[in-house]
Amino acid sequence: MDDQRKKEWLEQRRKHLSRNPDELAKGIISGDKVALSRGLTLVESTRRDDHEQALEMLDKIRSNPGKSVRIGITGVPGVGKSTFIEAFGQELVENGKKVAVLAIDPSSERSGGSILGDKTRMNNLALMPEVFIRPTASGGSLGGVAKRTRESILLCEAAGYDVIIIETVGVGQSETMVKEMVDFFLLLMLAGAGDELQGIKRGIMEMADALVITKADGENEMNARRARNEYKNAMHLFPPNQNSWIPKAMTCSSYTNTGxxxxxxxxxxxxxxxxxxxxxxxNRLDQEVFWFRETLKEMLIDNFHQTEGISQRVSQIEKSLHSGKGNAFADAKAVMNFYIAQLKDAKN
Amino acid sequence: MDDQRKKEWLEQRRKHLSRNPDELAKGIISGDKVALSRGLTLVESTRRDDHEQALEMLDKIRSNPGKSVRIGITGVPGVGKSTFIEAFGQELVENGKKVAVLAIDPSSERSGGSILGDKTRMNNLALMPEVFIRPTASGGSLGGVAKRTRESILLCEAAGYDVIIIETVGVGQSETMVKEMVDFFLLLMLAGAGDELQGIKRGIMEMADALVITKADGENEMNARRARNEYKNAMHLFPPNQNSWIPKAMTCSSYTNTGxxxxxxxxxxxxxxxxxxxxxxxNRLDQEVFWFRETLKEMLIDNFHQTEGISQRVSQIEKSLHSGKGNAFADAKAVMNFYIAQLKDAKN
Known part of the structure; x- marks a missing residue:
C-alpha cells in the first residue's frame, strides 16, 4: 500500500468512525454497514450529547425513509428462534431481499439467557453481504428499549433493508411492545404443549398473525402437524382481527428447510x-400515535418517580398493601398530593 | 298509624335518607338495602363533599369487611347475560347465598345499549330479599369507573352479600378492568361463531377462568355442545395460568335451567x-397494588391533561402523526418540556 492509498484508507476509516450525524446519515443511506453500526450505537447511547447527535442523524435519514416489511418473531427459549431466523433469512436473501435482524433481549431481567449474544448461532446468515445482524443492547425501561428499537428500524430502513426482523423472547412484556412496531407478528411454538408452554405469556397467541410449529422433522413431524391442526382450529375460534386477517398455523423445519x-x-x-x-x-400511523402516547406516559411517570421522597413512599405503600393494609385509592391520592407539593417546593 | 308510630317511622325514614357516613355504615352493615343504595350513590357521586363523606363511610365499613366470592361476567350484547344472571342468581339463592349484582355499563360510549337499564329483565331475581341489583352509573374515565365499582364491591361485602357479580359487556376495555377486581372471570359466548363473535375483543378469551356457551337448548343444543368441545380443545392450548387453573368450557340454558x-x-x-x-x-393483594399503581398513573395523566395548553398541543400532534408527519419521541419530549415549564409558571 503506497502512502497515498494508505492515507485515503485512513481517511475513509476515520470517516467510518466519525460520529458526525451528517456523515453517519450519508454513510447509512449509501448502505455502509460500519456507518449503520455506529448509527445504531449512537441511538443506543444514553449520553446526552450523543442523544442530540442521534436526533440530528434521524432527522437527516428521514429524507430517505425506505420501504420495508417489519416482522416481529417471538417464542420461548428453546423453540429454535436463531436457527429459524438463519433459515428464514437465507430464504429472503434468495428472494433478492436485504435483511436486517434486530433483537430485543429482556433476558437480563428474566430468563438469564441471551438472544444473539452467541453470534455463531447465525453463522451463515451473518456472513451474507445482504444481511445485517444486530444484537440490540437492552436494559433500561421498556419505553427506552422501545424507543431505541424503533429508531434502529428507521436506520435499517434508510440503509435499504427490505425486511426488518425484530426478535424477542415471548416471556415478558417485550412482545406486546414488538407487536406495536411491526407489520406482521410471528409466534414460534413447539409441538407437544405441556411444559414447553409454561414460558409463553397468556395473550400472546391472540396477537399472532401466524403461528409456526418449529422442529417439524424426523420423529417430531407427526406431532408438529397434529399441533398445527389443533392450533389452526383454536385460532379460528378467536375473535377476528380488525384487519379481518385470519391468523395462519403452519409447521416448519429449519433443519430440513421445509415450510x-x-x-x-x-x-x-x-x-x-x-x-x-x-x-x-x-396501522403504522396508529403505531406512531401509540408510541407518542406511551412515551408521554413514561416521561410523566419517570418525572414522578425521580421526584425526591416519592420512591420511598410508593414502595412503603405497596408493601403495606401487600400485607393487607391501606386503601389503593386513598393511598394514591395521598402520594399525588405529596408529589404536587414537592413540585411547588422545588420551585422555591 | 298513631302519632308515636308515625314519628318513629318518619325518624326511621329520615335516617335512611341520611347521608351521615356513620349512620350509612351502620345501616349497610345491618343489611339495610336502602342504606346500601344510598351508600352506593355517595360512592358514585362526583361532588367533592360527597367524596369526603364516602371516604369516611368506607373507613367505617372496613371494620366489617365480609367474605365474598367476586365473579366477573362478560359477553357481547345478545349472548343472554341478563337471563343468565337471573337463572344463576336464583341458583345461588337456593344454595343459601346472598347475591349482589353490579353492572359496569360502557354503553354510553360504545354499544348504544344498556345493561340492566331495563330492570324488568331480571324481574324474579330483583324481587328476592337475598338479592341486591344495582345498575352502576358509568361514564367518566375508566379509572373513575374502576374506583366506584371497587368501592361498591366493598359496600356490598360489608352488607353481607356472599357473591358479588360484576357484569360488563365484552367489547371495550372494561373487562380487563373487571378481571383485575374479581376472583373468577366468566365469559359467556354463543354457539356458531362467525358474526356473533365480531363484538368480542381479542385477548378476552385468554382471560376467562370459564367459558360458557349460552342458549344450549332446543335446536341449538347440538351446536352449543360442539362449540363447547371446540373451545375446550382450544383453551387447552393456551399457556397455563399462574394459578395452574385450567379454564373450563361449558354449556348452559337459562331457559331450561340446564348447566x-x-x-x-x-x-x-x-x-x-x-x-x-x-x-x-x-391475587386480591396483587389487585390492590395494581389499582394503587393504576390510580397513580391516571392521576398523573389527568393532572397533565388539565394543564393549560396541553390538550390542544397533544391533539395537534396526534393529528400530524396520523397524517404521517412528526416523530413520536421528539414530539413527546417537546410536550413534556412544555408541561414542566407550565408547572413552574403556575407557581409564579
Missing part, C-alpha cells in the same frame, strides 16, 4: 392484502 | 383450590 418459503409466501400475501386495504399504512 | 348449577360447582371448586393454595388472597 420456510411458505412462511414468506404468507407474509407476502398479508402485506399485499393489507397494502390494498390500506391497513398497513393505517 | 347452571354446574357453573356454580366449578366456581366453588376454583375458590376452594385457590383458598388452599393461597392464590385467592395473593
Amino acid at each position: 420456510i418459503s411458505e412462511i414468506w409466501d404468507v407474509i407476502e400475501t398479508f402485506v399485499n392484502q393489507m397494502t390494498i386495504s390500506g391497513y398497513l399504512e393505517k | 347452571i348449577s354446574e357453573i356454580w360447582d366449578v366456581i366453588e371448586t376454583f375458590v376452594n383450590q385457590m383458598t388452599i393454595s393461597g392464590y385467592l388472597e395473593k
